[in-house]
Amino acid sequence: MELIKGSLIEWQDLEPSDSQLRIDRVLKVNKPRDYVIVIQVNDDHAWPVKRPYSEVQFAIAGNNARVLDSEILPHLIRAETNIKPSHRTRRDALHSLLAPLLEHDGEEYLLEPRERGRKIEELSLLAGDFTATEATIYKQYRRYLQAGCTPNAFLPNFHKCGGPGKRRLAQRQDMPKLGRRSALGKVAGHAIGIRITSDIERKFERGVKRFYRDKTSLFDSYDQTLREFFYQELKIVDGKRATILPPAEALPTFDQFRYWYEHVYRTADPVAENVRRVGQREYDLHSRPTIGDPKQMAFCPGALYQIDATLSSINLVDALNPLHIIGHPVSYACMDVFSHAGAGLCASLEGPSWLAAMLALDVVMADKVEFCAEYGIPINPDQWPIQGFPQAVCADRGEFEGFNATNLVKGLGTRVDTTAPYRADWKGVVERQFGLLDQRCINFLPGRVRMRARGESDSRLKAMLTLNDFRRLLITYMLDYNMNFYLAEYCKDEFMIADEVERYPLDIWNWGVQNRGKGFNAISRDRVRLNLLPRRTVTITGSGIHFEKELYYTSETTLREDWFGRAELHGTWTMEAAFDLRTTDWIYLIVDDGTKIERCHLTEASKHLKGRDRHEVANYFELENQAREAGQSRRQQSRATLHDKQEAIIGLAAERKEMALLAAGEISKSVLVSGMRENRAEERQRERDSDQWLLGDPLPAPPAETNSSADEIEDEQNYAAPSSLDLLRQQRESRWTEMKSPTP
Numbered sequence: 001m002e003l004i005k006g007s008l009i010e011w012q013d014l015e016p017s018d019s020q021l022r023i024d025r026v027l028k029v030n031k032p033r034d035y036v037i038v039i040q041v042n043d044d045h046a047w048p049v050k051r052p053y054s055e056v057q058f059a060i061a062g063n064n065a066r067v068l069d070s071e072i073l074p075h076l077i078r079a080e081t082n083i084k085p086s087h088r089t090r091r092d093a094l095h096s097l098l099a100p101l102l103e104h105d106g107e108e109y110l111l112e113p114r115e116r117g118r119k120i121e122e123l124s125l126l127a128g129d130f131t132a133t134e135a136t137i138y139k140q141y142r143r144y145l146q147a148g149c150t151p152n153a154f155l156p157n158f159h160k161c162g163g164p165g166k167r168r169l170a171q172r173q174d175m176p177k178l179g180r181r182s183a184l185g186k187v188a189g190h191a192i193g194i195r196i197t198s199d200i201e202r203k204f205e206r207g208v209k210r211f212y213r214d215k216t217s218l219f220d221s222y223d224q225t226l227r228e229f230f231y232q233e234l235k236i237v238d239g240k241r242a243t244i245l246p247p248a249e250a251l252p253t254f255d256q257f258r259y260w261y262e263h264v265y266r267t268a269d270p271v272a273e274n275v276r277r278v279g280q281r282e283y284d285l286h287s288r289p290t291i292g293d294p295k296q297m298a299f300c301p302g303a304l305y306q307i308d309a310t311l312s313s314i315n316l317v318d319a320l321n322p323l324h325i326i327g328h329p330v331s332y333a334c335m336d337v338f339s340h341a342g343a344g345l346c347a348s349l350e351g352p353s354w355l356a357a358m359l360a361l362d363v364v365m366a367d368k369v370e371f372c373a374e375y376g377i378p379i380n381p382d383q384w385p386i387q388g389f390p391q392a393v394c395a396d397r398g399e400f401e402g403f404n405a406t407n408l409v410k411g412l413g414t415r416v417d418t419t420a421p422y423r424a425d426w427k428g429v430v431e432r433q434f435g436l437l438d439q440r441c442i443n444f445l446p447g448r449v450r451m452r453a454r455g456e457s458d459s460r461l462k463a464m465l466t467l468n469d470f471r472r473l474l475i476t477y478m479l480d481y482n483m484n485f486y487l488a489e490y491c492k493d494e495f496m497i498a499d500e501v502e503r504y505p506l507d508i509w510n511w512g513v514q515n516r517g518k519g520f521n522a523i524s525r526d527r528v529r530l531n532l533l534p535r536r537t538v539t540i541t542g543s544g545i546h547f548e549k550e551l552y553y554t555s556e557t558t559l560r561e562d563w564f565g566r567a568e569l570h571g572t573w574t575m576e577a578a579f580d581l582r583t584t585d586w587i588y589l590i591v592d593d594g595t596k597i598e599r600c601h602l603t604e605a606s607k608h609l610k611g612r613d614r615h616e617v618a619n620y621f622e623l624e625n626q627a628r629e630a631g632q633s634r635r636q637q638s639r640a641t642l643h644d645k646q647e648a649i650i651g652l653a654a655e656r657k658e659m660a661l662l663a664a665g666e667i668s669k670s671v672l673v674s675g676m677r678e679n680r681a682e683e684r685q686r687e688r689d690s691d692q693w694l695l696g697d698p699l700p701a702p703p704a705e706t707n708s709s710a711d712e713i714e715d716e717q718n719y720a721a722p723s724s725l726d727l728l729r730q731q732r733e734s735r736w737t738e739m740k741s742p743t744p
Contacts, residue, residue: 003026003029003036003053003056003057003067004026004029005026005027005028005029005148005149006025006026006148006149007025007026007067007068008023008024008025008026008041008067008068008071008072009023009024009026009038009056009060009065009066009067009068010022010023010065010066010067010068011023011024011059011064011065012063012064012065012066013064020042022040022042023040023041023042023068023072024038024039024040024041025038025039025040025041025145025146025147025148026038027039027048027110027145027149028107028110029053030053031053034052034053034054035050035051035052035053036050036051036052036053036056037049037050037051037107037110037111038051039142039145039146040146041072041073041146044142046142046146047113047142048110048111048145049111050111073146073147075159076147076150076152076153076155077152078152083155087155087156087158090154090155090156091151091152091154091155092151093129093130094130094132094140094154095151095154096130097123097126097128097130097131097132097137098123098137098140098141098144098154100119100123101116101119101120101123101137101141102141102144102149110145116141120134120137120138120141121134123137124137140153140154167264169196169197169198169201170195170196170197171197172195172197173194173195173196173197173200174194174195175195176191176195177191177192177193177194177195178191178195179191184249192249193249193252193253193256194249194250194251194252196252196256196260200252201260201264203225203229203230204225204252204257204260204261204265205265206225206229207221207222207224207225207228207229208221208225208261208265209276210224210228211224211225211228212261212277213277214277214278214279214282218257218258218261219254222254222257222258225257226245226251227243227245230245230246230251230252231243231244231245232244232245232246271283274287281422284422284423284425288425294337294428294429295337295338295490295491297337298336298337298338298519299338299516299519300338300512300513300516300517300518300519301336301338301339301341301386301509301512301513301516301518301519302336302338302388302390302391302518302519302520303337303338303390303391303392303519304336304337304338304390304391304392304393304394304417304519305334305335305336305337305343305364305390305392305393305394306334306335306337306393306394306395306427306429306430307332307333307334307335307357307360307361307393307394307395307400307430308332308333308395308396308424308427308430308431308434309330309331309332309333309352309356309357309360310330310331310434311328311329311330311331312328312329312330312331312347312437312442312470313328313438313442313448313449313450314328314329314442314445314447314448314449314463314465314470315327315328315447315448315449315459315460315463316328316329316447316463316465316466316467316469316470317447317463317464317465317466318466319466319467319468322464322466325460325463326349326467327349328449329347329348329349329467329470330347330348330349330350330351330352330356331345331346331347331434331437331474332344332345332346332347332348332356332357332359332360333345333360333430333433333434333437334360334361334363334364334430335429335430335433336386336390336505336509337394337429338508338509338512339505339506339508339509339512340429340487340490340505340508341386341482341505341506341508341509342386342433342478342481342482342505343364343386343390344360344361344363344364344366344386345360345363345474345475345478346359346360346363347467347470347471347474348467349467352398352399353399354399354534355581355582356399357395357399357400358532358533361389361393361528361532362525362528362529362532364386364387364388364389364390365387365388365389365523365525365528366387366525367387368381368383368384368385368386368387369381369384371475372384372475372479375468375471375472375475376472377472377475377476377479379479383479383482383483384478384479384482385506385509385510386482386509388518388520388521389412389414389520389521389523389528390414390519390520390521391414391415391519391520391521392414392415392416392417393408393414393415393416393417394417394418394419394426394427395416395417395418395419395427396418396419396424397418397419397420397421400416400418408531408532412521412523412527412528412531413521414521436481436485437474437477440477440480440481441473441474441477445465445473446462446463446464446465447459447460447462447463447464447465481505482504482505482506482509483504483505483506484504485504485505486503486504487503487504487505487508488503490503490508495515496508496511499511499515530578530588530597533578533579533580533588534578534579534581535576535577535578535579535590536576536577536579537574537575537576537577538553538574538575538576538577538587538589539572539573539574540558540563540564540567540572540573540574540575541564541567541568541572542564542565542567542568542572543564543603543605544558544564544603544605544606545558545575545577545587545589545600547577547579547587548617548621549621550605550606550608550609550621551584551602551606551609551617552602552603552605552606553587553600553601553602553603553606554600554601554602554603555589555598555599555600555601557598558598558600575589575590575591576589576590577589577590577600578590578597579614580614581613581614581615582613582614583611583612583613583614584602584609584610584611584612584613584614584617585601585602585610585611586599586600586601587599587600588600
């Protein structure tokens with residue numbers, strides 16, 4: 001390898017007396033005369049020596065030496081603007097003083113100590129604005145040669161002064177205190193306070209680890225540390241701890257505590273200290289380094305959407321009665337990661353749930369011209385051309401983690417990525433959108449929520465916007481954002497730079513569509529809606545399609561094919577159905593392995609639940625369950641009372657039968673069960689006689705007769721022949737008498 005002036009040669013063979021490898025600086029090369037002049041860089045007493053050029057080359061070829069590629073004194077390679085003016089002045093003065101020695105081309109000053117010493121003595125005797133001793137000139141000349149003959153070698157090495165990085169801990173805390181004196185110290189004539197020792201630092205460390213946490217100030221931690229580790233005496237007064245501290249001059253000051261924390265403890269590992277104080281979760285969310293680019297997750301428009309919800313900081317009013325305040329709406333936003341353009345948004349009164357997310361994803365599939373026209377906002381297709389379902393959706397773990405989101409994966413082929421808990425920074429595109437929405441729109445609306453100053457009126461009283469008004473405002477904001485919001489921090493790739501793409505979401509979207517295509521899945525809106533709807537298992541019964549409790553459904557197909565009759569004869573079976581949480585009127589039966597749907601409506605028995613929200617119906621069912629459980633005591637008491645009355649009646653009947661058996665004496669079982677037909681006819685006749693109806697006014701009673709002959713005539717007139725029942729009764733009594741009489 002060719003040697004040139006300024007090259008560094010590191011010798012690999014370590015001499016027994018050396019503690020490190022020798023490094024030489026090449027000062028002059030004379031190839032025709034086969035020698036080089038070098039000086040050892042890592043020796044404070046070295047001077048130039050002459051070596052054979054061929055010997056150095058042979059050592060390099062034999063791997064006994066090597067030429068270094070980098071400078072070992074990089075602090076000398078600095079720009080002029082990075083050097084202090086005072087240091088530049090000192091450097092230039094030394095360079096001017098040593099100029100006669102440095103500018104000589106001969107070798108006598110390099111190799112001849114006498115000639116060099118004579119010249120240095122002359123320079124030390126010069127008079128002028130800047131002078132130096134012989135020792136200083138010797139030292140600076142050596143540094144100049146070791147640095148490769150660069151003027152920056154004369155820069156002062158003040159960065160090495162004072163032992164940087166060395167701790168100056170006192171052996172005892174009562175040693176004289178360093179630093180400026182306090183106000184009391186100035187009056188007393190000596191420094192007041194204690195020195196910091198290693199024992200005090202250990203107490204500081206224990207106090208910081210124990211008391212310095214999030215939302216705790218450093219001063220409060222200092223107070224707690226003094227109380228816990230620097231007390232003079234502990235007492236128990238009335239069963240409670242009483243801490244006695246030494247005088248203030250015998251305690252470390254807060255300035256000493258803060259200096260130790262900021263310059264000693266925290267500098268050892270500032271990241272670990274920050275994590276310890278605020279927690280890993282808070283650090284990852286607000287303090288971690290952000291060196292990535294979210295655009296790298298999406299190659300083209302529509303490849304990845306981020307979706308999230310927030311409770312908008314504005315109060316709305318009822319559409320029918322503006323005096324009724326309905327509170328805050330929930331806003332959902334869908335953002336394209338590649339272009340940062342808004343793909344869809346939704347404002348509703350539903351909480352952050354699958355239903356609200358379903359509505360937002362439905363807007364993503366909507367034709368934006370028709371969607372805006374529904375709210376009276378005319379646009380052309382170029383103002384909002386984003387329509388289609390993405391290849392992947394990134395969302396929180398809440399509503400997008402479960403069976404509902406599984407339909408997106410299996411039914412639509414869309415990948416669902418969920419972020420880790422408390423890591424909103426993983427979907428920063430949509431999270432930032434909510435901040436922009438507040439700054440550019442909501443903060444200027446009546447009824448917005450803000451900190452209420454003393455004496456200021458309640459902001460809720462200024463609410464005047466309805467839910468549809470707020471939706472129209474969101475649409476106008478999103479249109480303006482897509483077309484006019486400048487993405488100052490958007491990272492354009494080399495192809496965008498070459499095509500001079502403007503930093504506006506819609507411009508980036510259009511460029512991506514033209515150059516990289518759309519990442520949408522070819523899916524119809526009805527299919528998307530079907531897979532967005534939640535599903536559950538329903539049972540085909542003889543009464544209809546049983547959805548839940550009192551909800552039964554039917555359809556033309558089920559009636560035509562007599563599903564319910566087959567269920568009554570052969571037993572029930574289950575199927576899968578999709579349903580809309582906003583209404584109970586319809587469900588969608590999934591048939592033919594999911595390729596078709598059958599729309600089903602409520603049966604006549606369930607018409608009382610028509611036109612209801614499923615949450616309302618669920619509340620109704622829950623109230624019914626509560627009422628049933630609340631009436632359990634009533635039902636138990638009524639059953640107990642009923643049993644008591646039944647037992648009383650049965651007891652009377654049993655007593656009556658027992659008396660009859662005693663009066664009749666011994667009777668066989670065959671006699672007791674005989675004559676049931678005659679007994680029934682007799683009892684029926686008595687029931688008819690006693691229960692006959694007499695309509696109209698009651699008949700007057702007949703006048704009383706005193707003539708006995710008239711009585712006899714009346715008896716004869718009122719005489720009636722015995723009926724067949726009387727004859728049967730007489731025959732039964734005669735047989736009864738014969739059975740009771742003893743046999744001879």
